[in-house]
Structure formats: C-alpha cells, structure tokens
Amino acid sequence: MYLYGGTVAEAARHVGDEAFIAMVKRRFTKVFGMAPSAEEVRSWRRSWPTLVAILRSAGLDAVHLLLEYSLPATGERVDALLLGRDAEGRLCAVAIELKQWTHAYLSPLRPGMVRINARVVQHPARQVGGYVHYLQQWVSRDEFPLTIRGTVVLHDAPPELIAALRAPAEHGPAGAYPVLGRDDLSPQPSPQALAHRLGCADLSPVGWDDVERFLRVEHRPSPALLARTKEVIEGRDAFALIGNQDLARQEVLHAVTAARERGNKSIVVVTGGPGTGKTVIACRLLGDLCQQPYGNPRLLSPSGTLTRQVRRTVGEHSRGLIATFLDKIPTGITDTSVVLLDEAHRARTYPDHQQGAFPVTLGNLLQRAAVTVLFLDERQIVRPTEGLTLQQLRQHAQASGFSFAHIDLVSQFRCNGSRAYQHWVDDLFQPQGPASTWEGNDYDLAFAEDPEQLEQWVAEHIRGGRTARMTAGFCWTWDSPSTPPLLPEVEIPWKSPAGPRIWARPWNSRADETTHDHPGVPARPFWATDPGGHDQVGCIYTAQGMEYAYNAVIMGGDLVRRGEQWIARPEKSQDPQLRRLPAHRYLQYALNTYRVLATRGSQGTRIYSTDAVTQDYLQTLIRPYSR
Incomplete structure (x- = not known):
C-alpha cells in the first residue's frame, strides 16, 4: 500500500498542488479506513515538495518514488521509498524518514529515544533502521533479491541538531544510516555528491513493471529471521515445557502435520485457567514452526501489553512474527500459515464486526490460515466487546468444514503450582x-x-x-x-x-x-x-x-x-x-x-x-x- 507512486520528475509536477493533497487524503481514507489528521496533512504540504526538490537536485528525476509506503503486518508507514537498480543490477529500495525538526532533546540515559516538545519518539536513525531490517527479513530473499538502504532527511535541522543526533547513532546499529540536515541537502560540490549522501549515487531507473513486482511480492519471514527466532526461543528456559504443556504442543504439531498433508484447514483450541502455561506453549510452538520448511507462522494476541512483553523477550527482530490482533488480519497470512492466537478470549467481537453469531474478522483469519491454534480461558472474558467460547469455535469449525481438536490444560504453573x-x-x-x-x-x-x-x-x-x-x-x-x-x-x-x-x-x-x-x-x-x-x-x-x-x-x-x-x-x-x-x-x-x-x-x-x-x-x- 502507498499513497502516491511515480517517478521523481512526475511527482514534482503535482506535490505542490492542493488538488494533489485532496486526492491523497481521499486515498488515505480509502486505504486506511480513516481520514488523515490535520497534523499529518500539514506535514505532507511542508515536506513532500522539499524532498522532491532535493531528489531532483541530486539528479534522481527518473527514479521511482513511493510516498507513505505501508509495511504490511506492522502498521508502520515509510515516509518515502525510492526504487531503482543498483550498480550490480539488483532492485534497490531506499527508505527515507522525513522530519521537520529544528530542535530536539537527547538524553545520554536513553540514546535510542528523542524528545520533541512533549513527545518522546524513537531516534530517526533507529526508526529507518527498523524499516530496512523489516524489508530485509520479510521481502528480500533468493527468489526476489533486493538491496535495501535507509536515510534520515531533516530538511529544516541546523548543524548543531544534526551533530547531536549523529553522536549516539555512531556507536550503535543506527550508525549505518545517514542523518542529513539542512546544510547536507544542497547539491554541493555536485549533484552526484548529494546523491551519494542520500545513498542513491548508483541508482538507475526501473520500469513500472519492476515497481509492481516489488509491490506484489509476498511478505513472509525470511529463513534467517525464522532461524534466529527459533534459536532465541530454544535458548530460553522460560519457554521449556513440562507435563501437559508438552502434550498440548505435540497435539498441535500433529494437527499441523495432518492439516498440511490433507490440504484442509484446521482449528485447534487449547483451554486452561490462569497459569497453566498457554503463552509459554504458544512461544514454544512459534519456535517449532520457525524451523519447518517454508514456514510462515504468526503469534498474535488481542493484548498489546502481552505482545510487547513477548516481543521484548524473544527480541525486536521478531516484529511481524509477533503482533497484536485487533480489527485487521495481518498481511502475509496465507494458506501456508499457522497462526497462534494467544488470549483468544479477548478477541474483539464488536457488533459491527459480526454477521450472525461469529466475529467476521476472526472468521476471516480462520479462513485464511492453514491452521489456527487458539489459547482460551472463557472465565477471563471481562468486557462485552470480548467473548469467544470453545463451543462457538467447535460450531464454526463444523460449519466451515475444518478439522477440530481440543486440548485442556489442568496443571497449574503459577500461584506456586x-x-x-x-x-x-x-x-x-x-x-x-x-x-x-x-x-x-x-x-x-x-x-x-x-x-x-x-x-x-x-x-x-x-x-x-x-x-x-x-x-x-x-x-x-x-x-x-x-x-x-x-x-x-x-x-x-x-x-x-x-x-x-x-x-x-x-x-x-x-x-x-x-x-x-x-x-x-x-x-x-x-x-x-x-x-x-x-x-x-x-x-x-x-x-x-x-x-x-x-x-x-x-x-x-x-x-x-x-x-x-x-x-x-x-x-x-x-x-x-x-x-x-x-x-x-x-x-x-x-x-x-x-x-x-x-x-x-x-x-x-x-x-x-x-x-x-x-x-x-x-x-x-x-x-x-x-x-
């Protein structure tokens, strides 16, 4: 998803027009289901013409530009993405993070964060590094080789702010991404020098067919990402299983194998009270699924708190593999995916998300995945906008022609056992x-x-x-x-x-x-x-x-x-x-x-x-x- 796509030269003919902004606002509402904020629209008006002028000054008129490119399965949007071909002939994407900052506060106690007025935000080099990492782990692979780079453009920032932002980045992984300010963005001593600072010096144009190929490519976790996640999970004692926990794991893996061999879809429900180890089993299964050939697993939860805690434990590299499930199905889930839905009793069942008795969004998730494993405790339903039950899932599986299995956990691993x-x-x-x-x-x-x-x-x-x-x-x-x-x-x-x-x-x-x-x-x-x-x-x-x-x-x-x-x-x-x-x-x-x-x-x-x-x-x- 993106709000505008075309060459830099084509963008230059439109970005300053109010009609163009109105068109982008309509597309934003259609794509994201809500209108953009007034602050966001003001940012477009100020930054887009400036960025396009900088790119033209660097001699990049023929390079393709995507504005507000949405990274599937993350909810994140890249301000601008340049697409061209690198010196070796491979498709190259350059993620650009745009900021209008003129001042910021940095604390040595938290070098990865920056305070802008009352807001605390991620350091922009870390932010663009996250975009690069995502594209490396979810898009670039053997059948679709892609070079990925990142650059921060703070077009209003004075030299002293740029120096302050560069200092912490130099000592961490964010140092790989240039942070450019007002004085770095003129074509001095030459347009080629500016293009080099932007990370685009070797880019040559690509046709729209190549751009469409990039936009259509299936976003799925790379073997390297799966292997790393598996190693982290296997190396953590907190994810070791005993007793009925391991029995539940084996039952789920058996159901996954059976569903893949028969080609039909399957629902597995793991029930248990607080402290019976549902989240531990979900994490352990994620590690198991990460080592399967052509794995495309997800660990989802309606709880943003639980998602953040599990992702912190497994590592931020797992972003996308571990995500919050609310109103939308994460992109990239296909009929090869195994979805682990922890705290399924908290899945949203708002009336406007239902047709009949079963929540539509959840039903679509079950329909899309090969196997869905739901971890459930009906006595943890605490709001009228929640409320998934074992009986509902059994009936839905029967009505949909899905295989169904149920494992009940009894042993208590919290409350001192x-x-x-x-x-x-x-x-x-x-x-x-x-x-x-x-x-x-x-x-x-x-x-x-x-x-x-x-x-x-x-x-x-x-x-x-x-x-x-x-x-x-x-x-x-x-x-x-x-x-x-x-x-x-x-x-x-x-x-x-x-x-x-x-x-x-x-x-x-x-x-x-x-x-x-x-x-x-x-x-x-x-x-x-x-x-x-x-x-x-x-x-x-x-x-x-x-x-x-x-x-x-x-x-x-x-x-x-x-x-x-x-x-x-x-x-x-x-x-x-x-x-x-x-x-x-x-x-x-x-x-x-x-x-x-x-x-x-x-x-x-x-x-x-x-x-x-x-x-x-x-x-x-x-x-x-x-x-």
Whole structure:
C-alpha cells in the first residue's frame, strides 16, 4: 500500500498542488479506513515538495518514488521509498524518514529515544533502521533479491541538531544510516555528491513493471529471521515445557502435520485457567514452526501489553512474527500459515464486526490460515466487546468444514503450582453459594485489613529484590495525563486506630513508552515488569496476561458480598463500556475480573475490599496478614 507512486520528475509536477493533497487524503481514507489528521496533512504540504526538490537536485528525476509506503503486518508507514537498480543490477529500495525538526532533546540515559516538545519518539536513525531490517527479513530473499538502504532527511535541522543526533547513532546499529540536515541537502560540490549522501549515487531507473513486482511480492519471514527466532526461543528456559504443556504442543504439531498433508484447514483450541502455561506453549510452538520448511507462522494476541512483553523477550527482530490482533488480519497470512492466537478470549467481537453469531474478522483469519491454534480461558472474558467460547469455535469449525481438536490444560504453573489455590479462587468467584475457607499451605494467601498493609507488604518484597504489584477493580476515575506526574486517583478512606485516614495512589501510566524525565514510571505495557511499577496501581487491562511474584488485590465497590451471593453494582464502575450494563450482565464480568486479578501472583496474594461487609466475609475465609 502507498499513497502516491511515480517517478521523481512526475511527482514534482503535482506535490505542490492542493488538488494533489485532496486526492491523497481521499486515498488515505480509502486505504486506511480513516481520514488523515490535520497534523499529518500539514506535514505532507511542508515536506513532500522539499524532498522532491532535493531528489531532483541530486539528479534522481527518473527514479521511482513511493510516498507513505505501508509495511504490511506492522502498521508502520515509510515516509518515502525510492526504487531503482543498483550498480550490480539488483532492485534497490531506499527508505527515507522525513522530519521537520529544528530542535530536539537527547538524553545520554536513553540514546535510542528523542524528545520533541512533549513527545518522546524513537531516534530517526533507529526508526529507518527498523524499516530496512523489516524489508530485509520479510521481502528480500533468493527468489526476489533486493538491496535495501535507509536515510534520515531533516530538511529544516541546523548543524548543531544534526551533530547531536549523529553522536549516539555512531556507536550503535543506527550508525549505518545517514542523518542529513539542512546544510547536507544542497547539491554541493555536485549533484552526484548529494546523491551519494542520500545513498542513491548508483541508482538507475526501473520500469513500472519492476515497481509492481516489488509491490506484489509476498511478505513472509525470511529463513534467517525464522532461524534466529527459533534459536532465541530454544535458548530460553522460560519457554521449556513440562507435563501437559508438552502434550498440548505435540497435539498441535500433529494437527499441523495432518492439516498440511490433507490440504484442509484446521482449528485447534487449547483451554486452561490462569497459569497453566498457554503463552509459554504458544512461544514454544512459534519456535517449532520457525524451523519447518517454508514456514510462515504468526503469534498474535488481542493484548498489546502481552505482545510487547513477548516481543521484548524473544527480541525486536521478531516484529511481524509477533503482533497484536485487533480489527485487521495481518498481511502475509496465507494458506501456508499457522497462526497462534494467544488470549483468544479477548478477541474483539464488536457488533459491527459480526454477521450472525461469529466475529467476521476472526472468521476471516480462520479462513485464511492453514491452521489456527487458539489459547482460551472463557472465565477471563471481562468486557462485552470480548467473548469467544470453545463451543462457538467447535460450531464454526463444523460449519466451515475444518478439522477440530481440543486440548485442556489442568496443571497449574503459577500461584506456586498450587492447584488448591486455583480451585479456591474459582470457587470464591462463583455467582452464589458458600465459598470454602482457605486451608492450603502451598501458597501464601492472606487477608489485608487496610490498604496501607497492602502497600507495606508490596514494599517489603520490592526491598527484598522480588517483584510485587498492586491491582484494583476499575472503580476510580482515570483522568491522569498520559505523561507523569500521575494523579493519585485510587483513593480509599479507611479507619485506623489513630482515626480516619485516606490512602491514595495513581493508576499505572497510559503511555506506551516510558518517558525520559520519569524513568521510574514504566509505560503501560511494562508496568508489571519494569522498576517503579509497584508505585502505581494496575487495572485488569494492564495486569491480564502478566504475572509477578507477589500480588496485592483491591476489590472495589462494584462487586460486594451479601449472604451467600455476590452482588454486582455497575454504577460503581468507571469503565464506560461496563457501567451502563444491567447488574445481572455486569456480574459475570466483575467475577471474571477479580478472578484474573487474584491469579497474577506466582508466590503470594493479599486481598482487601473497600466494602466493609465484603471485608468481614473475606476475613471468615482467609487468615489475616501478619508481619
């Protein structure tokens, strides 16, 4: 996908016209399903004519130019991509990252990041390096050899800013990509010298047939990418399988082989509660599939937090292989692909994405792939916009003529391996009926009398070098800005022996990246793992799919105990999608939410309720916390 394609000379005739901008805006809306922002359109107006003038000054009129080229399966767009033929006669792509910066702040503590006003962004040389790496790993291969280069063009940047940006790049992999500023972009001492600085000195023109061939080429992972991912996964003890986990893996591999041999499609569902190892199995299978001939696997998840964490563990080279699945099917999935969909219970089932009973986008994904393996826990469905079930998948497979297999995981690998604790939690968060008293001695569970006890318990473990976090139901407003300082919005009044007190802490950050100025406030995807996360309160959307050693849970007023049943009070929720639900519908989501929160700790959990009656009830089931 791209917004404009033509030679540099052809682009020069149009890029300055408002009619051209209007045409590109219409194409953007058609291609990406939404209108471009006003800021983006302003950027086009300022940068495109300047870039085209620079390329013409370098004598590159006959080279092909693609503006806003979209890298399939990533959601990323390259500002400009030049296509020509290199000195050896191979097709050559030069990715150009355009910036209008005149100033920026760089911190020696985070050399890969740059702050522009209030935004923190990736260093542009790293950014263009990522584009080059993607094209090397997903497009260039034996049957389609492609030379790939990258250049950063900051056409308004003064020399001092360019020097600052070049300094960190020189000492890392981004040093392979030129960073050019205002003084580097004139044809001095010659047009050929400018072309050399741009990385285009040897480019000769190609015909539109070659451009179309590049645009049509199937994007699939290269053997080198697959081999590297396999080696990383195989070398990590965290992805080792035991017991039923390995049995599930073998069943999936058997289904993959059978589906490929018979040529029909297959759905495999792996079910299991929290901590049974679904994500570990998914990662292990990705490593297995990466070593198969003509492999084209994907590991997807509806959770951006889980995607970022797994990709960080496996390595950023796995980008594209490991991706977030929301409203669109990643490009490059074909009838040779095996798709591993972790946390499938969180797959979106918005009404406008459905026709009948089965979500359309997910149905299209199942139809496109050769084999789809879905990792599922129905009791982790926490929103009305989610909700995939085993029965739905079985019926869909039957109606579609797909093979179907189901593996259920029983063994518990979180919560200290305590099956007793998992049963106790499942029993506690049933809608009604008496819950059992906790009698187990293989998991550290206790009742907290007040929020300060929770905080002290967490702080004690942090001081001991262990991971510990606090979570809460979504019962407090969340209006903090995306960048620190965060507001202490989780506010709980309580009575101490010395009199009334108020305990208050902020929710976790909304930002996707940790900021320069507040390294102790981790970005949302890394709240559960990075230093400083214990100082904020996580919610269900941040904690789901994660784990840490010690787990403090605050139950809010949206779920209270009265007699032998739980009562839902959706009006106490601050989630706009949930608070308008009738109480009988809200109840199961609330029960599932607190069940998930209560199963994040691998070593121990403390539970506290802001409702006095519920506190009294919990105290009858759990021994009190003692220091």
